Amino acid sequence: SVKETKEQYLSILWARFQELACYVLECLTKYGICAIDKFLGEATGQEILKEVLQLRAAGIMRQGQLVHGPSSSSNKYIRGDMITWVDESEPRAENIQYLISCMDAVVVQCAKKLEEYTINERTKAMVACYPGHRTKYVRHVDNPNKDGRCITCIYYLNKNWDVKQHGGLLRIYPEGSDQVANIEPKFDRLLFFWSDRRNPHEVEPAFVERFAITVWYYDAKERAEALKRYKAESVAKLKKQAVPLSSKPDSR
Numbered sequence: 001s002v003k004e005t006k007e008q009y010l011s012i013l014w015a016r017f018q019e020l021a022c023y024v025l026e027c028l029t030k031y032g033i034c035a036i037d038k039f040l041g042e043a044t045g046q047e048i049l050k051e052v053l054q055l056r057a058a059g060i061m062r063q064g065q066l067v068h069g070p071s072s073s074s075n076k077y078i079r080g081d082m083i084t085w086v087d088e089s090e091p092r093a094e095n096i097q098y099l100i101s102c103m104d105a106v107v108v109q110c111a112k113k114l115e116e117y118t119i120n121e122r123t124k125a126m127v128a129c130y131p132g133h134r135t136k137y138v139r140h141v142d143n144p145n146k147d148g149r150c151i152t153c154i155y156y157l158n159k160n161w162d163v164k165q166h167g168g169l170l171r172i173y174p175e176g177s178d179q180v181a182n183i184e185p186k187f188d189r190l191l192f193f194w195s196d197r198r199n200p201h202e203v204e205p206a207f208v209e210r211f212a213i214t215v216w217y218y219d220a221k222e223r224a225e226a227l228k229r230y231k232a233e234s235v236a237k238l239k240k241q242a243v244p245l246s247s248k249p250d251s252r
């Protein structure tokens with residue numbers, strides 16, 4: 001029956017994710033970076049890309065960063081990356097949600113064996129498009145100040161990507177090593193890397209449209225501390241804004 005076939009399919013998929021998770025864990029532990037190719041297959045990848053293009057056509061993608069033109073004085077801006085956040089409530093994103101559930105399946109398996117982290121939360125999915133007018137992303141660390149994010153997970157959607165012609169290479173500079181990891185944003189490629197200072201990275205200028213979907217996974221402990229700090233800061237900020245009433249009218 002269809003039900004049995006579906007169950008059979010899901011159990012095969014689950015077994016594959018468990019296998020993948022072992023490899024991802026080993027690779028992350030060893031290099032701090034791990035790339036998986038042909039993660040979901042041509043057809044599913046195509047469905048996800050179609051949804052991303054529809055989201056973009058619907059005009060819900062916002063300017064991620066406005067970067068100055070050649071000279072920062074000019075008010076001419078190079079269009080930076082365009083981003084939008086997708087969660088379970090986005091109706092036109094079933095395939096993106098399926099992708100996220102597959103990312104979760106792999107990370108949950110990995111997390112079981114990562115003693116140093118407890119991963120039970122993630123961000124929404126950030127759908128990013130580089131419009132391709134030499135758009136780049138300057139060198140940065142995703143989580144430089146312990147905001148709780150421990151694993152960055154990026155899924156690329158770019159068919160027949162050729163870095164020589166199209167640019168858009170992701171370059172990661174693993175801390176403490178003189179090796180640079182050059183990651184091509186290939187279609188149906190899934191990338192994991194530690195989000196903290198171990199992995200400064202940049203995206204080189206892209207000459208054609210470049211799509212990616214990113215999810216960040218939180219470590220429970222670091223996240224809880226960050227939220228406590230954040231609350232304390234915002235309380236402090238509110239306190240600063242509050243002006244104490246003077247008990248007596250000011251002398252005029």
Ligand SMILES: Cn1c(O)c(C(=O)NCC(=O)O)c(=O)c2ccccc21
Nearest residue numbers: 064081083128137142154170203212
């Ligand atoms: C659009 N875009 C990004 O592309 C990367 C990033 O590191 N991307 C790596 C990549 O696409 O290979 C980011 O880290 C990022 C962070 C906040 C907002 C937007 C952002």
Ligand SMILES: [Mn+2]
Nearest residue numbers: 140141142201
């Ligand atoms: Mn980044």
